[in-house]
Amino acid sequence: MPTVDPLVAPLGSADAAIAALSVDRLGRQSLQHQIVRQIRQFILAGRLRQGARMPSTRGLAHELGVSRITVTLAYDQLASEGYTEARRGSGMYVCSTIPDEVLKATGKVDARKQPRSFPPRDEPFVPRPHRPFQVGAIDPELFPHATWSRLLARAWRNPVSSLTGEADSFGWRPLRSAIARHLADWRGMDCDSAEIVVTSGTADALDVIAHCVFAAGDTVLVEEPGYAAMRFGLAKNGLNVLPVRVDDEGFDLETAGPRVKAKGAVLTPSRQFPLGATLTLARRLRLLDWVARTGGYLIEDDFDSEYRYRGAPLPALMSLDRNERVIYLGSFSKILSPTLRLGFMVLPMPLLDKVRAYLRLRGVAASLVAQPALAEFMSSGDLAVHIRRTRRLYAQRQEALISAAGMLDGLLELVPSTAGMHLVADLAPGLRKQMTDRVATGLAANAGVIVRPLADYFAGRPDRSALLLGFAGFGEAELTRSVRLLTEALRRQ
Amino acid sequence: MPTVDPLVAPLGSADAAIAALSVDRLGRQSLQHQIVRQIRQFILAGRLRQGARMPSTRGLAHELGVSRITVTLAYDQLASEGYTEARRGSGMYVCSTIPDEVLKATGKVDARKQPRSFPPRDEPFVPRPHRPFQVGAIDPELFPHATWSRLLARAWRNPVSSLTGEADSFGWRPLRSAIARHLADWRGMDCDSAEIVVTSGTADALDVIAHCVFAAGDTVLVEEPGYAAMRFGLAKNGLNVLPVRVDDEGFDLETAGPRVKAKGAVLTPSRQFPLGATLTLARRLRLLDWVARTGGYLIEDDFDSEYRYRGAPLPALMSLDRNERVIYLGSFSKILSPTLRLGFMVLPMPLLDKVRAYLRLRGVAASLVAQPALAEFMSSGDLAVHIRRTRRLYAQRQEALISAAGMLDGLLELVPSTAGMHLVADLAPGLRKQMTDRVATGLAANAGVIVRPLADYFAGRPDRSALLLGFAGFGEAELTRSVRLLTEALRRQ
16 A cells, blocks of 8 residues: 555545556656556546546645646646546546546547547657758758649549559559669669669668578678668668778778678769768779679669769769679659658669569568659659759759858868768868867757767768768758858857 | 571671570560560660671571560560661661660760660569459459549648658658547557557568567567468568467467467457457457566557458457557558558557667658548548448448359358458368369469468468458459359369
């Protein structure tokens, strides 16, 4: 029998249930929510009877060791949901009008008889503020809503049974044709729509690759620094990930050492992520020769190659391959929106059967809902217009960032880039003596500026101290203002 | 130097390249396609020069060991794509008008100068015919296209940045609220939208469960017979799968033996898939007690529980759980369409943090495109109307199937079912002496009737011989006709 604190009395019939209440200060849920949730369950389970008097806010706050305002807010929410009611001058009571159906928590609930806000609402998800210099962020304002809405409506209006019946596990065929055409136009690639598999993004592609191309326990080389989700995706599927340091010419097979028994490598040849080097032709040929000799595979991750501002891109690594040893990964996350969850792989022909059989068992991850609309958006030329428009804008934004960087007083060293959506800003020697890039990131965050330290992209020990400044998603004035805030934050030290 | 067959001469400049042609009789691609593809690549790579004469169809057919019609069709396709051209009376030549841009396979291709059908088209995906008695097939004709089209357009018309910016990794909040409400209405469950994670389907959910709930090497019990994709999804994520025979009361923990050190079980308590038993209350309580004692988890797969035709459903297993040891899996594949790739998990509160951290690294699989439309479709009541309408229809279809089964002359023994989308039809003793269910399936297929043998659902040795007859997706006349065809196919033996 729990001791009853005099402050909590009189508890009436609510005491036993209330004594079972507990809060977890380390829980993800707010204390208020935890209290609401438990009391709600007690009421629904009949442990708190209809008409029972609730403890006073002061008493319950004391018992749980929380502030009184937390309990007051919790009571307010329970009342607004129809679980409890205040009676003038005598406190809070479990509502006597909760329909029986609701009380039988395991019974069928009749929607018409429920309290208005049943089921109770949780705190909403709060996205991080969309602010400079978030790496990889696109500008949601630029999304072509009107066209997209029209295309979605048109695709789904007509009862085409292929939209809702059995689906091709490789994706909507017209989309795959449009992707083949896009790759021909933008990357000079010659591939057939039959070789293209629509995915729900990198994680989906890596799952397929890990199970159909490599075998559990195989070693795969990745770039250092590189994309953490890539390393995670490979490792979680049972592969052994070996990071190899990149230099100004990109990924160097020599650095990995001649004795390494890796079965392949995952690379960003167009523009190394995050440092920006373009993999040189000599190194491309060496890599292709390596996989041709060893029977390995190269995974070419080409996630944002459309955003090149000057000069012609090098052709895709895949288009140099004559031995069917390259798998190409593309994505619509950067050129349209990550919320579509649409990307694709281009597979060498000999892998198609195996991947199809695998997908038949595993199931498809990519939704068909947007695929016909996207196919139409691509073949009408609208996507090309959208890319050219955003590319022009992103180029201007990069210029605005570089011009604003004059304010930085030499604290950071920015190098313009011919491509991509962020710049790498090295800490100048003076600043580097005072702090690491992680410390600089913390100072920036205190000033309301989001920067990522290069250290975050290393699997091992970082050997370079820099900040990553994403510019693509933000207006020029916002970028300039954020450079000022960043300068003040770093100079204050 | 390959020997040149006299039939192939004169090869002109095409001989070396053509000698490199090969076909793979076991490949997924048709022989014709393989030939087209290779010749196309030779032309694009410059290995077959413009104006070069192609070998005769007869000569090439002989050399490759394929029929002449195959080569003729391949040549026709190459000509129609603009790669080759026939010259009157003197055979086929590589086109001399292919623009330079196309020939430089690695260069940038100008769309305006391409041959009309570049990139070349592949054979389209041909879905299996939508015919009785495909198990799990829904009727694509019933999909609410008009409403769906309108809701998609409305959701995407307005530039809400939360649609294209950073997304909640658990899914679109209003959809999660609508799902919580749906579960309260249809399954008598009391869960909070905060506990609901929108997934792209079973594979996505199993990936999360395998990495956040269990650990690699853990043993998990599954139903025998059961859903093969479930076993595959668990095993591919490193779990050890132990099938346990179900009986008329569903899954029996006793059968697994008292010494089994499993960490949990995956179950279909509402209606065992594929046999149809409802897990009894006594067994539910025993399972809940087991996981409460051992700290294990039960995965409740409730993929089609909306389709119950008579009687009240037992409450969800999750709603009996007082120890947060049950994970509930739901899906929109059966009640709307599998092409949406939308399902959900209901997670016990203590797992939420871990799953959120995991999804941050792994990435989200479920597309956001349909989520606002689906949320609206649910909260407007349209989904409930759709389910009631299809449920009524499916009940009639089951009746039509059972009434047509009178024609079966006792070859199969059908038992009506109060729920689900298929019936189990045991081979009668007389038929069972003559053939297995797999043989019966083959005979049915020859007659154009799709049935699945129960044997397909067993991980181990089948101990029962039956056919699964899906009825939900097909009209009554079609069902009746198919029963007649099936009867004829089986009686002929």
